[in-house]
Amino acid sequence: MFKRLPGDETRNLVTTTPDTAVVFRPAVVTTPAIITIVIVAWRLLAGLVRTIWRHPIAVTTASTPAVITLVYGWGTALLLTTPVPVGLVAWALTDRSSFARWVGYRLLAWWRLIWVYRRHWQPVMVVSGLGRHLRGRDYLPRLGKITCTSWADTVTVRMLDGQAVKDWTDRTDHLAHGFGATSCRVTVATAGRLMLTFPRRDPLATAIPALPIPEEPSVGPVEVGKQEDGRPWLLKVHGTHVLVAGATGAGKGSVIWSTIRGLLPAVRAGLVEIWALDPKLMELSFGRVLFGSRYAADPADCADLLDDAVKVMQARAARFAGHQRAHTPTVDDPFVLVLVDEVAFLTAYQSDKDLRRRISAALATLTTQGRAVGVGVMAALQDPRKEVMNIRNLFPDKIALRLDESEQVDMVLGDGARNRGALADRISARPELGAGVAYVRLETSPDPVRVRAAYVADDDIRDMVAEFASASEVGKEVR
Numbered sequence: 001m002f003k004r005l006p007g008d009e010t011r012n013l014v015t016t017t018p019d020t021a022v023v024f025r026p027a028v029v030t031t032p033a034i035i036t037i038v039i040v041a042w043r044l045l046a047g048l049v050r051t052i053w054r055h056p057i058a059v060t061t062a063s064t065p066a067v068i069t070l071v072y073g074w075g076t077a078l079l080l081t082t083p084v085p086v087g088l089v090a091w092a093l094t095d096r097s098s099f100a101r102w103v104g105y106r107l108l109a110w111w112r113l114i115w116v117y118r119r120h121w122q123p124v125m126v127v128s129g130l131g132r133h134l135r136g137r138d139y140l141p142r143l144g145k146i147t148c149t150s151w152a153d154t155v156t157v158r159m160l161d162g163q164a165v166k167d168w169t170d171r172t173d174h175l176a177h178g179f180g181a182t183s184c185r186v187t188v189a190t191a192g193r194l195m196l197t198f199p200r201r202d203p204l205a206t207a208i209p210a211l212p213i214p215e216e217p218s219v220g221p222v223e224v225g226k227q228e229d230g231r232p233w234l235l236k237v238h239g240t241h242v243l244v245a246g247a248t249g250a251g252k253g254s255v256i257w258s259t260i261r262g263l264l265p266a267v268r269a270g271l272v273e274i275w276a277l278d279p280k281l282m283e284l285s286f287g288r289v290l291f292g293s294r295y296a297a298d299p300a301d302c303a304d305l306l307d308d309a310v311k312v313m314q315a316r317a318a319r320f321a322g323h324q325r326a327h328t329p330t331v332d333d334p335f336v337l338v339l340v341d342e343v344a345f346l347t348a349y350q351s352d353k354d355l356r357r358r359i360s361a362a363l364a365t366l367t368t369q370g371r372a373v374g375v376g377v378m379a380a381l382q383d384p385r386k387e388v389m390n391i392r393n394l395f396p397d398k399i400a401l402r403l404d405e406s407e408q409v410d411m412v413l414g415d416g417a418r419n420r421g422a423l424a425d426r427i428s429a430r431p432e433l434g435a436g437v438a439y440v441r442l443e444t445s446p447d448p449v450r451v452r453a454a455y456v457a458d459d460d461i462r463d464m465v466a467e468f469a470s471a472s473e474v475g476k477e478v479r
């Protein structure tokens with residue numbers, strides 16, 4: 001007698017245990033041997049053609065000695081092929097970087113494709129839930145090209161039909177640990193195709209000393225450090241507003257001072273004015289002479305300075321109206337960068353209600369209307385919660401240094417930033433490893449970029465003061 005089971009259960013039930021009431025005998029269809037042989041041979045042939053098509057140089061390199069040996073004997077083969085490895089070794093010894101670019105990283109990519117990604121692809125995809133094993137068949141995202149750089153592997157992936165980018169960004173931890181990396185970043189390459197970045201080492205693990213002051217005056221983008229891929233980190237300040245968030249000791253000072261350092265020649269030329277608000281009386285006071293009269297520490301003075309900045313902005317807006325829509329820095333209309341260290345001291349933690357209201361209104365006005373007329377705000381803060389900084393969304397460009405909690409990452413960089421790999425809460429709290437390391441999310445790109453700001457030490461600031469102390473005054477004189 002068959003035991004009645006509800007719903008679909010009977011359909012999937014297969015058991016051969018003698019004492020079970022329900023016994024199904026699976027149907028066995030025997031495939032003729034010739035068909036199996038044809039299928040295997042076809043697959044081998046297709047694999048060979050695919051390998052030759054995809055890796056013509058590697059196949060030629062590997063097969064040439066064999067062909068020469070067959071045709072002319074091993075002596076000739078040895079004589080003809082020995083120069084190749086000798087030449088490669090000589091190349092590696094004389095020009096390491098070009099050898100790495102043309103040969104080394106390609107070999108490494110091939111090796112990592114075989115040994116790491118292809119070997120672990122199926123289990124990692126199935127266990128992480130990105131692939132499915134249904135009725136004996138695997139449905140897996142397709143592993144594409146692997147590219148190696150000096151610090152990371154980038155892996156292109158074709159998603160399964162119906163998958164969303166979020167399915168992948170939610171599983172970056174599974175992917176990182178599955179493929180033996182410390183982290184994984186997901187970026188969209190084209191529709192349906194993703195690029196996964198797995199760092200092999202941390203290129204930002206050593207501190208970067210203060211960068212040379214530019215020779216030519218420029219309003220930016222200012223070089224303030226290095227990106228993870230080794231390129232300079234260029235921070236745009238003119239035409240935007242920048243929010244810098246980080247726990248205490250995260251290195252906010254290095255971002256602020258590197259920016260000031262890069263702008264000093266333009267300050268001297270009269271193309272930039274830096275207005276400094278330093279309510280903590282710590283960070284900016286060290287080089288306060290650089291800001292001339294545009295420095296304030298007391299909250300009431302800070303409110304006055306901000307109101308002045310709003311007046312400059314409104315006067316310009318009135319002059320520019322109907323004539324120009326974008327600002328070009330000139331000696332008459334320099335770019336004004338309002339720098340605010342620990343902005344929460346002036347807003348959320350300010351006990352004087354009137355001052356708090358004035359300062360918040362001025363900051364909101366500057367961040368909503370300032371950039372088109374050449375007034376930018378760069379504000380630093382420790383605690384990014386909305387109660388503390390309710391205008392954080394008015395800053396188009398955001399920098400998250402080390403943060404205390406994972407939830408704070410999206411508060412600073414915007415929704416989904418942490419899932420896309422901005423692990424600001426995991427930046428090392430050891431200053432030599434993590435101070436100045438940050439994730440940047442620009443208005444123009446949803447993908448966070450990992451960077452490290454150069455460290456402007458006290459001695460560097462002293463030198464800057466010695467060389468540029470009168471710069472702000474010079475700017476005035478020029479006008």
Ligand SMILES: Nc1ncnc2c1ncn2[C@@H]1O[C@H](COP(=O)(O)OP(=O)(O)OP(=O)(O)O)[C@@H](O)[C@H]1O
Pocket residue numbers: 207208246247248249250251252253254283382431432435436437452453454455456
């Ligand atoms: N870019 C950097 N590279 C290496 N070390 C750095 C860097 N920036 C800061 N440090 C180190 O970390 C320490 C703390 O930095 P800093 O005072 O700038 O942090 P902060 O975020 O401004 O902290 P707080 O909010 O408490 O003022 C510095 O004294 C310095 O030793």
